[in-house]
């Protein structure tokens with residue numbers, strides 16, 4: 174597969190911005206090349222210097238946890254940066270198209286619209302799995318990207334592995350598997366399949382299990398050809414020094430994160446069961462993520478009644494295939510109890 178020819182012609186011909194740090198890589202003690210403040214910084218010491226554009230120390234530490242080599246790793250200002258870059262690198266505005274599989278994460282569509290790229294929607298089947306025939310029919314020679322979210326937001330289920338492999342085997346563009354919730358799933362990551370499929374892109378994030386949504390740090394894992402293209406187009410210093418320092422420190426706390434994941438999964442099962450026992454709840458969908466989707470008698474009414482009590486969940490009832498559904502993030506045991514007793518107290 175010729176990934177290089179998938180990129181837009183202007184991107185293929187792009188000469189990327191060359192940073193001061195790109196042009197000099199040796200050991201020096203006097204840096205007068207980047208117009209920084211040589212006296213220092215009012216904040217931590219190294220903040221007066223531009224950060225490593227490729228975040229190599231952080232990627233090195235990450236590679237030991239994920240088992241993905243540095244040259245197959247991209248870091249962005251949230252996964253949302255990687256999503257936007259995929260459009261900018263591979264999709265010709267007004268000409269190419271991408272396939273998304275509703276109900277799913279909203280950013281794919283927003284990014285497509287920002288970049289003036291046609292969206293082809295192939296809804297998931299009623300069991301929230303892939304409509305493989307529909308996907309095959311939607312693909313044409315201008316289809317560049319297919320976004321598969323697994324576990325899927327907002328439905329919570331993992332997509333059947335062999336179905337994803339069918340798409341990978343038959344589609345000539347990039348297949349993006351968004352694994353934002355993979356830490357909570359029984360299904361294993363597709364990271365091991367990266368060597369097999371040059372067109373596979375896996376998105377993960379520090380925003381969910383890692384507890385660092387405020388930091389804005391997302392990961393994309395892919396063949397080095399794809400990673401090089403993303404790096405060529407990204408803003409030169411897209412990850413700040415503070416984010417790199419803090420993420421590196423966070424990686425020392427894998428055990429804490431794994432504990433939270435275990436508790437969250439146990440709480441998810443408990444919450445699902447207790448929700449299902451409430452008279453107002455018609456159905457609780459099985460979840461492989463840190464949230465559950467539940468169909469209720471009166472979604473808008475329930476949502477508003479909870480807001481009155483200072484409890485915010487997500488009303489997904491207007492989303493395709495999610496009629497009457499609310500999406501609830503699994504909280505701490507105490508938060509889940511507060512939610513459940515609030516729901517029990519609702520009478521209408």
Ligand SMILES: *Cc1c(COP(=O)(O)O)cnc(C)c1O
Pocket residue numbers: 250251252253254278322326351353377378379380381386390391
């Ligand atoms: C939350 C979420 C993300 C994370 O996005 P960030 O920009 O990394 O915070 C990505 N994909 C899906 C499906 C999500 O639900």
